[in-house]
Amino acid sequence: MREYWIVNRFTRQVEIYHRENAQLRLIATLLAEDEIASPLLPGFTCAIAYFF
Numbered sequence: 001m002r003e004y005w006i007v008n009r010f011t012r013q014v015e016i017y018h019r020e021n022a023q024l025r026l027i028a029t030l031l032a033e034d035e036i037a038s039p040l041l042p043g044f045t046c047a048i049a050y051f052f
Helices: none
Strands: 001-006 013-020 021-028 035-037 045-047
Touching: none
Parallel strands: none
Antiparallel strands: 001 013, 013 021, 035 045
């Protein structure tokens, strides 16, 4: 599985996509009050607010 995070500094959002069958599928849209985690980074979490 490949995972992509698209950070939009204007809307202060992070979109998480997974690659499936040569296409990207939107998994989540996170806002400043949310936390991000990934199965590719066990134990990692980060508040989205720190991105901005």
